[in-house]
Amino acid sequence: MKYLSYICTAFGNYIIYKKINEMKILVCIAQAPDTTSKIAFTDNNTRFNEAGVTYIINPYDEWYALVRALELKEAGTAGEVHLITVGNAGSEAIMRKALALGGDQAYRINTESTDTYLVAEQIAAFAKDKGYDLILTGKESIDYNNGSIGASIAAALDTEYVGFATKLDVSGNTATVTREIEGGEETDTVNTPVVISCQKGMAEARIPNMRGIMAARTKPLNVIEPTGTAALTQIASYELLPPKSGVKLFEADQMDALVEALHKDAKVI
Amino acid sequence: MSVLVFVENNQGSFKKKTYELINYAAEVAKRTGVDTTALVLGQADDAALAALGNYGAVKVLHDSNAAFNNFGTRAFSKAVIAAAQKTGAKVIITNYDVEGKSIAGYVAAALKAGLVSGAVDYPVTEGGFTVKKTVFSGKAFANITITSDIKVVSLVPNTFPVQKTDATATVEAFDTGVSTNNITVKEVNKVTGAVPLGEAELVVSGGRGLKGPENWGIVEDLANALGAALACSRPVADAHWRPHHEHVGQTGGTIRPNLYVACGISGAIQHLAGVNSSKCIVVINKDPEAPFFKAADYGVVGDVFEILPKLTEAVKKFKAGHA
Ligand SMILES: Cc1cc2nc3c(=O)[nH]c(=O)nc-3n(C[C@H](O)[C@H](O)[C@H](O)COP(=O)(O)OP(=O)(O)OC[C@H]3O[C@@H](n4cnc5c(N)ncnc54)[C@H](O)[C@@H]3O)c2cc1C
Numbered sequence: 001m002k003y004l005s006y007i008c009t010a011f012g013n014y015i016i017y018k019k020i021n022e023m024k025i026l027v028c029i030a031q032a033p034d035t036t037s038k039i040a041f042t043d044n045n046t047r048f049n050e051a052g053v054t055y056i057i058n059p060y061d062e063w064y065a066l067v068r069a070l071e072l073k074e075a076g077t078a079g080e081v082h083l084i085t086v087g088n089a090g091s092e093a094i095m096r097k098a099l100a101l102g103g104d105q106a107y108r109i110n111t112e113s114t115d116t117y118l119v120a121e122q123i124a125a126f127a128k129d130k131g132y133d134l135i136l137t138g139k140e141s142i143d144y145n146n147g148s149i150g151a152s153i154a155a156a157l158d159t160e161y162v163g164f165a166t167k168l169d170v171s172g173n174t175a176t177v178t179r180e181i182e183g184g185e186e187t188d189t190v191n192t193p194v195v196i197s198c199q200k201g202m203a204e205a206r207i208p209n210m211r212g213i214m215a216a217r218t219k220p221l222n223v224i225e226p227t228g229t230a231a232l233t234q235i236a237s238y239e240l241l242p243p244k245s246g247v248k249l250f251e252a253d254q255m256d257a258l259v260e261a262l263h264k265d266a267k268v269i
Numbered sequence: 270m271s272v273l274v275f276v277e278n279n280q281g282s283f284k285k286k287t288y289e290l291i292n293y294a295a296e297v298a299k300r301t302g303v304d305t306t307a308l309v310l311g312q313a314d315d316a317a318l319a320a321l322g323n324y325g326a327v328k329v330l331h332d333s334n335a336a337f338n339n340f341g342t343r344a345f346s347k348a349v350i351a352a353a354q355k356t357g358a359k360v361i362i363t364n365y366d367v368e369g370k371s372i373a374g375y376v377a378a379a380l381k382a383g384l385v386s387g388a389v390d391y392p393v394t395e396g397g398f399t400v401k402k403t404v405f406s407g408k409a410f411a412n413i414t415i416t417s418d419i420k421v422v423s424l425v426p427n428t429f430p431v432q433k434t435d436a437t438a439t440v441e442a443f444d445t446g447v448s449t450n451n452i453t454v455k456e457v458n459k460v461t462g463a464v465p466l467g468e469a470e471l472v473v474s475g476g477r478g479l480k481g482p483e484n485w486g487i488v489e490d491l492a493n494a495l496g497a498a499l500a501c502s503r504p505v506a507d508a509h510w511r512p513h514h515e516h517v518g519q520t521g522g523t524i525r526p527n528l529y530v531a532c533g534i535s536g537a538i539q540h541l542a543g544v545n546s547s548k549c550i551v552v553i554n555k556d557p558e559a560p561f562f563k564a565a566d567y568g569v570v571g572d573v574f575e576i577l578p579k580l581t582e583a584v585k586k587f588k589a590g591h592a
C-alpha cells in the first residue's frame with residue numbers, strides 16, 4: 001500500500017490527507033519446458049513430446065516480471081500482486097511456485113494455451129474489469145519465442161504497451177520504463193494502466209523461502225473457465241534443426257586456412 | 270488488396286533489415302498475386318521514400334505526423350491498422366525486432382488476425398497459409414498455419430540476402446488519423462561506435478575461458494579486424510566483466526549473425542539457445558570435449574590466448590589482400 005501525502009495549508013494549519021493507492025499488478029505466467037529439456041516430437045511431428053520433460057515458470061516471467069512486481073509491492077508502491085496463467089491443470093505446480101515467491105492470488109484459465117490470440121483474449125477478458133494498473137509479461141516464452149502476447153493483451157484492452165523493458169518504476173499513475181532499443185536503451189514515461197513486457201535488468205532472480213512455500217499452500221488458486229475465443233493459428237508440423245554436418249577442425253598454425261574457409265566455403269566474410 | 274509492410278524509419282533513413290523485409294513482403298505479394306504497400310511513419314523525404322521501390326514496394330504510404338517522432342506501440346499500431354484498412358491488406362508484415370514484435374502483436378489482436386512471430390521462410394500458400402518459424406529457442410522449427418482472413422507475420426532479420434532493382438515506388442501522403450502518442454521519451458542511451466549486437470552480421474563472443482575482463486583486448490582485436498560486434502556468455506556478464514547487453518543466450522539476447530566466433534565458451538544448452546541459428550559457428554576452446562564443438566561448423570582446439578592473436582593476424586592479412 002502506498003500513502004500519497006498531499007500537504008495543504010489552510011488557515012495556517014497543516015492538514016494531511018492520505019490517499020490510499022491500491023495499485024494492482026497482474027503478472028502473466030507461462031509454463032515452459034525446463035531449459036535443458038530434450039526437444040522431440042511425436043504424432044508424425046505434430047506434437048511436442050512431453051515425455052520426461054519438466055516444466056518451469058517461463059524464466060522471464062519469473063525472474064523479471066514477477067520479482068519486479070513483488071519488489072514494487074515490498075516498496076509500498078503496489079498493493080496486491082495477482083498471477084494469471086492460461087493452461088490446463090498441469091500448470092498448477094508452476095502457479096504454486098509463483099505463489100510461494102510471493103504472489104497474493106493466482107488464477108488459471110482452464111484451456112490449452114495454443115495461440116497468441118487465444119491466450120491474449122483470455123487474459124484480457126479476465127483483466128478487463130479488475131482495474132489492474134500494470135499488467136506484466138515476460139519478454140517471450142522460451143518455447144514459442146513469440147514476444148507478442150503482451151502487445152496483444154494491450155490491443156484487446158485498448159491500452160498502451162511497452163515491450164522489452166529492463167527497468168520499471170511507478171509513481172502515482174506514471175510508469176517510468178527503460179526499454180531496449182536497437183543498440184541501446186531508452187527511458188520513457190507512460191500513464192497507467194499499461195502492459196509491459198520484462199527482460200533482464202528488471203530484477204534479480206529469487207528462490208522461494210520456507211515461509212513462502214508454506215504460505216502458498218493455503219493461498220487461493222482460482223480456476224476460471226475460458227471464454228469462447230478460438231485460436232487463429234494451428235501447428236501443421238514441427239521439424240528439428242538439420243544436424244550440423246560435423247565440425248571441421250583447424251590447428252593453431254592453420255589460421256589462414258580457417259579464414260579462407262570462412263570466405264570461400266561458408267561465404268560469411 | 271495488397272501486402273502491407275511496416276517500414277521502420279530512422280529519421281528518414283532505413284536499415285538493411287528493412288530492405289530485406291520489403292523484399293520479403295514483395296515476394297509474399299507476388300505469391301498471393303497482389304502488390305506491396307509500405308507504411309512509413311515520421312519525417313522522411315520523398316526521394317528516400319520513392320527509393321523503397323528499389324526493394325519491391327509499389328506504393329509508399331507516408332504519415333509525417335509529429336506523434337511518430339518517437340516510438341509508441343499503440344500509436345504506431347493504430348497507424349498500421351488504418352493503412353491495412355485503407356489498402357484492404359490481408360497480409361501485414363513487420364520485422365521480428367523490438368518495434369516489429371510489438372506492432373505485430375498489437376495489430377494482430379486488434380484485427381483478429383492470426384500471427385506468426387519470427388518467420389524464417391516465405392509462407393507456403395498452397396492449400397492455406399503456412400509459415401515456418403523457430404521454436405524452443407532455436408532448437409526446432411514449427412510450421413504454423415494461419416486460419417484467419419487477415420494474417421500477420423514478423424520476419425527474423427538476416428534470413429534472406431537483400432535484392433535491389435531500379436524500380437521506384439509511388440509515394441502518397443496518408444493521414445492515419447493518429448495524432449497522439451502516449452509515450453514520452455526522457456532519455457536515450459545508445460552504445461556509440463560499436464556495431465549493435467542485434468543487427469550485427471559478424472559477432473565475436475567471449476566466455477569464462479578468457480579468465481578476466483583485463484584479457485578482452487584479444488577478443489576486441491579480432492572483432493575490430495572483422496568489423497564484428499561483441500557478445501559474451503552469461504557468467505561473464507554476471508561477473509561484470511562485460512556489460513549486460515552483450516549477454517546472449519536463453520536469458521540474454523537471441524542473435525542470428527552470419528558468423529559467430531565463440532572464444533572460451535563451453536557451449537551450454539542455455540548459451541546455444543541464443544546463438545544456434547547463426548549461419549556459421551566457429552569455436553575456439555582448449556577442451557576438445559567442450560559441447561560447443563557439436564554445434565560448430567569450424568573449430569580450433571587450443572588456448573584462446575594463443576589462437577586469437579593468430580586468427581586476428583590471418584583476418585588482417587585476408588582483408589589487406591581483398592581490400
Ligand atoms: C535457466 C538458465 C539460463 C541460463 N541462461 C544463459 C544464457 O542466457 N547465456 C549463457 O551464456 N549462459 C546461460 N546459462 C548458464 C549456462 O548454463 C552456462 O553456465 C554458461 O553459459 C557457461 O558460460 P561459459 O561457457 O563462459 O563458462 P564455462 O562453462 O566455465 O566454460 C568456459 C570454457 O572455456 C574453456 N576454456 C578455459 N580456458 C580456456 C583457454 N585458455 N582457451 C580456450 N578455452 C578455454 C573451457 O574449456 C570451457 O569450455 C543459464 C543457465 C540456466 C540454468
Ligand SMILES: Nc1ncnc2c1ncn2[C@@H]1O[C@H](COP(=O)(O)O)[C@@H](O)[C@H]1O
Binds near residue numbers: 140144146149
Ligand atoms: N499460457 C500463458 N498464460 C499466461 N501468460 C502467458 C502464456 N503464454 C505466454 N504468456 C505471457 O506472454 C509472454 C510472452 O509470450 P509469447 O508472446 O508467447 O512469447 C510470456 O513471457 C508470458 O508472460
